[in-house]
Amino acid sequence: MRNREMAGKIIIDTERCKGCGLCVIVCPKNSIVISRHSNKNGYFPAQVNNINCTGCAMCAIICPEAIIEVHRDNNIAAVESAKKDRPSLIEEKA
Amino acid sequence: MKTVFTRTATLKDCPTHYCPGCGHGIAHRLIAEAIDELGIRGRTIGIAPVGCAVLAYDYLDVDMIEVAHGRAPAVATGMKRTNPDKIIFSYQGDGDLAAIGTAEIIHAAHRAEQLTVVFINNAVFGMTGGQMAPTTVLGQVTATTQKGREAIGEGYPLQICELLAVLPGAIYIERCSVYNPAQVRKTKKAIKHAFELQVNGAEGLSLVEVLSPCPTYWRMTPAKAMEWIEKEMTKTFPLGCLKSFELTK
Secondary structure, three states: OHHHHOOEEEEEOOOOOOOOOHHHHHOOOOOEEEOOOOOOOOOOOEEEOHHHOOOOOHHHHHOOOOOEEEEEOOOHHHHHHHHHHOOOHHHHHO | OEEEEOOOOOEOOOOOOOOOOOOHHHHHHHHHHHHHHHOOHHHEEEEEOOOHHHHHHHOEOOEEEEOOOOOHHHHHHHHHHHOOOOEEEEEEEHHHHHHHOHHHHHHHHHOOOOOEEEEEEOOEEOOOOOEEOOOOOOOOOOOOOOOOOOHHHHOOOOOHHHHHHOOOOEEEEEEEEOOOHHHHHHHHHHHHHHHHHHHOOOOOEEEEEEEOOOHHHHOOOHHHHHHHHHHHHHHHOOOEEEEOOOOOO
């Protein structure tokens, strides 16, 4: 169910994240948080909740480490079902 | 699933040594993306500065050289004159370009050298411990201006872009920032345009100044540092294109 609604997906390389939190403030869907558990380098990395993600790539654009990879769903049915819940950036662009 | 954003090939797949929230990482990525989009990776030579970005050659997968403090435009001049088919860019901080290397950049601009300069302005000397730089804004507290910078005695902030824009040899001067994703996109456009001018043989120097955060020595969180650029730093260093150049092709 959740997977069907998802329009975007981001992958953060948490072992290389320095926890600066810039992606957390720029995310328009508030779907990134700072983790409670530290990584190998002792930083508290950004952690993602992909349910609300629209694949706008704002987080990846601001990330100083360039460790965020963004994917967006081309499947129109999935994008449509995501639109019903809340306005997304994909809707604005269409 | 379509990949919308991923690491570009010119940016080496390794962690950087920069502090959390530093703007150098963003600037490196923008340069790497501009080089890849123009397809000039094989014939680009970069010049790393002295400063925090001294290890830029470890992160950018193009030929790079490290030169003496502030002398990047002088070395770039020699490189461009002997290899006119190569794309030469220098990556310099404000301690490098606006303090010890002011003479070099002004003379490179007045000789109309075909160079691309990326100037990272973070208003302090980051590598040495956050001392006052020529670009430190009035009232800013640094390690050497503990009561805030005062114009009388410590001088006014040096506005390199305004200084160079009056020279006929400088053809493209733009000041951008990285405080939010929209500004990062504009910065990328500016950096790409600066490279494009050199690729197309436009005669003159192109410089892009990037207002970049230094959360460690501004004693702020990365988010606060970005806000400080937007609210305070842009008062002294207004964003925008100071000199534009249209390609006739």
